[in-house]
Amino acid sequence: MAVARNLLGARLVRVIGEERRSGRIVETEAYRPGDPASHAFRGETSRNRSMFGRPGLAYVYFTYGSCHCVNVVCEPEGVGAAVLIRALAPEEGAAGMARARGRESDLASGPGRLCQALEIDRRLDGVDLLASDVLYLAAGDPVRDSQVASTPRIGISRARDLPWRFAVAGDPHLSRRARSHATA
DNA sequence: AAGCCGATCTTCT
DNA sequence: GAAGATCGGCTTG
Numbered sequence: 688m689a690v691a692r693n694l695l696g697a698r699l700v701r702v703i704g705e706e707r708r709s710g711r712i713v714e715t716e717a718y719r720p721g722d723p724a725s726h727a728f729r730g731e732t733s734r735n736r737s738m739f740g741r742p743g744l745a746y747v748y749f750t751y752g753s754c755h756c757v758n759v760v761c762e763p764e765g766v767g768a769a770v771l772i773r774a775l776a777p778e779e780g781a782a783g784m785a786r787a788r789g790r791e792s793d794l795a796s797g798p799g800r801l802c803q804a805l806e807i808d809r810r811l812d813g814v815d816l817l818a819s820d821v822l823y824l825a826a827g828d829p830v831r832d833s834q835v836a837s838t839p840r841i842g843i844s845r846a847r848d849l850p851w852r853f854a855v856a857g858d859p860h861l862s863r864r865a866r867s868h869a870t871a
Numbered sequence: 872a873a874g875c876c877g878a879t880c881t882t883c884t
Numbered sequence: 885g886a887a888g889a890t891c892g893g894c895t896t897g
Contacts, residue, residue, distance in 0.1 A: 752879030754890045799890045842889050
């Protein structure tokens, strides 16, 4: 999907009081209407409600008892589609991310990790990523087509064959599963 | 380097 | 009752 590909290189910025933490998006994954792997597939629930909101909103969910993940809603209101942000290359506020993560490496190289590093949880579900001043998207360095790897999605059991995962080829900050998975 | 396990919330069967 | 858009630690090879 176009939005997932075009988010590569953009920045995700988190402001916590006086502190700024940000990173360049290096890995995304698209979840579209009619997609059996999408949280929206079985209709609207209290958890996925914001996925059906207007484009640019954040959909933040909690899973596996311990991990949050952020998505960017990208279809008109009522449709139910989003792009999962899977990995960031840390830029501003790496020290704060390390504090939040309790480690110095792999600060944002995974969908759950980046939420921990940026202190994103369900309280940020539904914020407008194009207007908020606590969590928002900003322009970054565009990524050339020659650097983009488009491959099957990871971490799901249904519709695995759809090539809707996008990554900056060879980037050192890709998610663990992207690294063990062939990234061609 | 790769694979299993536990943690433990939300939804679905 | 089980599986899931995961992570980190431990075990095995």
